[in-house]
Amino acid sequence: MAAKYIAAGIVGSFAISYACDYLIAEKKIFGGTTPMTVSDKEWWQATDKKFQAWPRTAGPPVVMNPISRQNFIVKDLES
Template sequence: MAAKIGGAILASIVVAYATNVMIADRKLFGGTTPKTVWDKEWWEETDKKFQAWPRMAGPPVAMNPINHQNFIVKPRLEN
């Protein structure tokens, strides 16, 4: 009896694994990977666009962990 249960569990694991590989990895039903993910040319053009943007820093911001509001940190005047 235990051999039948163990065999059934092992067989169900094998079937589940094979189904997962066929559907997820081999895209049996077409998959949902957009072209922008696998297209190397798109990645290169996007990277060029991001590198071309000017980099501008704003004032430092401190996070208030209690109510998650951001506050602009003003420099202290030392007199």
């Protein structure tokens, strides 16, 4: 019985949040414009081309967990 109220509340909250997001971001009810950097595809392609042209420099490969990569010498308890 309570599950249907919870599910309806979740669906309703998603619908309200989607409507608010659409009104604020797309319809710009508070004013403003979409920046050229978002709306202009030529600008995006030129920026991407510039980022891909930069030289990549890096050091040697890094082991993410160096402790697990060490070769530990495990001695028997008897020795």
